[in-house]
Amino acid sequence: MNxxxxxxxxxxxxxDAMSVVAPDVVDEIATIDAGLDFFEEFGLDSMDxxxxxxxxxxxxxxxxxxxxxxxLNTIEQLAAHLTAGGSG
Amino acid sequence: MAxxxxxxxxxxxxxxxxxxxxxxxxxxxxxxxxxxxGDVVARVETEKSDIDIEIWLDxxxxxxxxxxxxxxxxxxxxxxxxxxxxxxxxxxxxxxTGERGxxxxxxxxxxxxxxxxxxxxxxxxxxxxxxxxxxSPLARSVAAERGIDLATVAxxxxxxxxxxxxxxxxxxxxxxPTxxxxxxxPTxxxxxxxxxxxxxxxxxxxxxxxxxxSRSNTDIPxxxxxxxxxxxxxxxxxxxxxxxxxxxxxxxxxxxxxRATALAAARHRELNGHxxxxxxxxADAVDVGVAVSIRGGGLxxxxxxxxxxxxxxxxxxxxxxxxxxxRTGVLRSGATDVRSSITVTMLGDRGADLVHGLISPPEVAxxxxxxxxxxxxxxxxxxxxxxxxxxxxxxxxxxxxxATGSRxxxxxxxxxxxxxxx
Numbered sequence: 001m002n003x004x005x006x007x008x009x010x011x012x013x014x015x016d017a018m019s020v021v022a023p024d025v026v027d028e029i030a031t032i033d034a035g036l037d038f039f040e041e042f043g044l045d046s047m048d049x050x051x052x053x054x055x056x057x058x059x060x061x062x063x064x065x066x067x068x069x070x071x072l073n074t075i076e077q078l079a080a081h082l083t084a085g086g087s088g
Numbered sequence: 089m090a091x092x093x094x095x096x097x098x099x100x101x102x103x104x105x106x107x108x109x110x111x112x113x114x115x116x117x118x119x120x121x122x123x124x125x126g127d128v129v130a131r132v133e134t135e136k137s138d139i140d141i142e143i144w145l146d147x148x149x150x151x152x153x154x155x156x157x158x159x160x161x162x163x164x165x166x167x168x169x170x171x172x173x174x175x176x177x178x179x180x181x182x183x184x185t186g187e188r189g190x191x192x193x194x195x196x197x198x199x200x201x202x203x204x205x206x207x208x209x210x211x212x213x214x215x216x217x218x219x220x221x222x223x224s225p226l227a228r229s230v231a232a233e234r235g236i237d238l239a240t241v242a243x244x245x246x247x248x249x250x251x252x253x254x255x256x257x258x259x260x261x262x263x264x265p266t267x268x269x270x271x272x273x274p275t276x277x278x279x280x281x282x283x284x285x286x287x288x289x290x291x292x293x294x295x296x297x298x299x300x301x302s303r304s305n306t307d308i309p310x311x312x313x314x315x316x317x318x319x320x321x322x323x324x325x326x327x328x329x330x331x332x333x334x335x336x337x338x339x340x341x342x343x344x345x346x347r348a349t350a351l352a353a354a355r356h357r358e359l360n361g362h363x364x365x366x367x368x369x370x371a372d373a374v375d376v377g378v379a380v381s382i383r384g385g386g387l388x389x390x391x392x393x394x395x396x397x398x399x400x401x402x403x404x405x406x407x408x409x410x411x412x413x414x415r416t417g418v419l420r421s422g423a424t425d426v427r428s429s430i431t432v433t434m435l436g437d438r439g440a441d442l443v444h445g446l447i448s449p450p451e452v453a454x455x456x457x458x459x460x461x462x463x464x465x466x467x468x469x470x471x472x473x474x475x476x477x478x479x480x481x482x483x484x485x486x487x488x489x490x491a492t493g494s495r496x497x498x499x500x501x502x503x504x505x506x507x508x509x510x
Contacts, residue, residue: 021415024383043383045437046340047411054335066330066338 007034010079014038017055021048034075056082094173095150097165103132103139110134111159112166121149123169130166131418135292137388138418147171293386304446308363312444313493314480317501318467319344319460323475325507341477342434343404345457347510350374350395350403352499353430353453358488359481359496360429362450368487377428377448378407380414381438388414389448391426400510436460442478452484453493455500479504 015029025042032038039049053069056062062082064072072078100110114131117123128140129149147169154166322344330338353360353374361371376395381387390410392403413419431448436459443456458478465474479500483493503509 020412022383023416043438045381046342047408048415050335050338050340050408051412057335064335066327066333066335069335 006079006083007075010075010082013056013059013082014052014075014078016059017052018042020055021051032075034079036075037073038075039073091172093170096145096147096169096171098129098143098145098167098169100132100154100160100162100164100166101141102162103134103141109159109161112154112156113138115152115156116140117149117152117167119149119152123147123149128420133289135289135296137382137414140418140420142420143167143169145169145171290385293382297386300448301446304449308447308449309485310447310482311485311490311493312480312482313490313497314442314444314478315494315497315501316463316476317479317504318465318474319477319504320475322504322507322510323460337401339400339404341436341460342457343400343407344504344507344510345434345455345477345479346376346378346392346395346407346432347400347403348500348503349430349432349455350376350392351503351510352496354396355499356492356496358492359453359483361452361487362427362429363452363484363487364450368452371429373429375426375429377431377451378410379431379433379445380411382414388419389428389431390414390419391428393426430455432457436477443480445480445482447482447484452487453496454482456480456482477504 011029015026018026018029022042022044028042029038032041038044044052049069053064053072056078057064060082062085064081068081072081103110110132112130113133115129116131117127117129123129123143124146125144126142129143130141132139132141148171149167150170151168152166153168154160154164160166319341322341326339326341326344333339353376357370358368360374362369373394374396376392377389378392379387379389390413392398392406392410395403398406410419428448428451430451430453432455433443433445434457435443436457439459441458441461443458445454445456447454456479458480460475460477462473463476464471465476466472467474479497481493481497
């Protein structure tokens with residue numbers, strides 16, 4: 001799968017996750033720079049992060065350990081982890 | 089004493105200390121429905137959020153007294169409930185001030201059924217996928233029920249989001265289809281309950297916060313203390329516990345901060361209560377208000393009742409539930425109709441190192457936590473890198489002095505530095 005396609009998939013999953021923590025910025029997920037820290041960009045907190053990771057795990061089936069979750073701040077980082085099946 | 093059937097009024101509850109009025113945006117029960125304590129009977133719009141209100145007794149709805157969308161003061165009777173009075177337990181329900189009410193008596197209804205709300209998490213469900221209209225969960229629900237295309241409704245919520253009032257206004261201002269007229273939308277939907285020039289919820293919330301904080305700043309002689317706390321061991325403990333947990337069950341430092349505050353408040357009761365009629369009244373329970381920011385501005389302060397009596401995992405669970413409620417704009421009344429005895433605010437995730445907040449009257453203390461940062465720290469005579477957070481206390485000098493506040497903060501620090509005690 002090529003990178004733009006992976007990023008599109010990640011954005012789709014992220015839109016679903018973001019809908020419960022920050023519905024006001026869901027529309028921006030489709031266009032946000034893949035290298036941008038969206039937690040910082042959208043003013044998300046640690047509870048939001050937990051909820052997003054929970055939703056991503058549920059929708060992708062890929063495990064996100066706690067120590068990894070704190071390092072997944074961009075579309076690119078999420079894509080790398082998810083395409084590696086949780087071992088990235 | 090023989091049980092007798094009585095009719096009890098169920099009134100508009102106070103869903104926060106600064107709530108004076110509210111409107112039922114959706115009834116979840118009708119005449120003849122059986123209700124049980126804890127059932128959601130209506131969704132109420134307040135200046136801060138939509139709140140699913142729970143009833144405090146068992147019985148059968150004999151009359152609905154207030155139409156949807158009509159703004160009524162706290163304490164206004166909303167429903168008449170037929171219930172059984174066995175002489176001991178039919179109480180007045182939650183007082184308008186937000187105190188918890190007494191328990192109800194049981195009743196044997198005549199085969200009626202309760203129209204339960206949608207599944208409990210319906211309001212937490214997915215919102216707009218990319219490219220669709222931004223709207224609140226309630227607005228989506230109302231639009232779907234009424235067959236209205238959200239794209240045709242002008243939104244007045246944050247960032248132009250469509251809120252339920254927009255849809256009802258839209259319905260009221262256009263030709264009302266038959267199926268809409270049959271859903272009990274009052275003909276006076278635009279007035280007096282919801283005048284078209286009414287201030288937005290954001291405006292009303294800011295006014296409520298302004299009034300409350302002005303009162304705090306004017307009436308309460310604050311004193312402020314803070315203490316740096318080494319949370320290295322706490323973070324290690326949480327990491328160890330989280331290693332085997334799924335995201336849904338993981339713990340974050342905020343839960344530990346709440347737990348430590350609750351335990352410390354239980355030990356230092358002079359900071360857990362209210363200043364009323366020129367005197368401090370100790371609260372019977374440790375009911376911790378948690379300041380939760382609302383995206384787009386403003387905040388809500390849902391309450392963890394009896395917070396000193398639940399463990400860390402339960403504290404985390406409640407924190408998750410109430411945060412989700414604030415984020416999605418719909419809370420359960422159980423998280424709002426208890427008057428908090430002390431409040432915690434945590435701004436570390438927002439970047440603040442130290443919080444010196446204003447007390448929420450009539451409480452006498454506010455505890456703040458800032459950002460966790462790595463600092464050079466002396467431990468056993470040697471400098472090492474440790475994770476440090478500043479815990480702060482804003483306290484009412486009428487109720488306590490600095491020495492008491494310092495002991496309280498020291499208790500919080502000790503608990504956080506010994507996470508096995510949490």
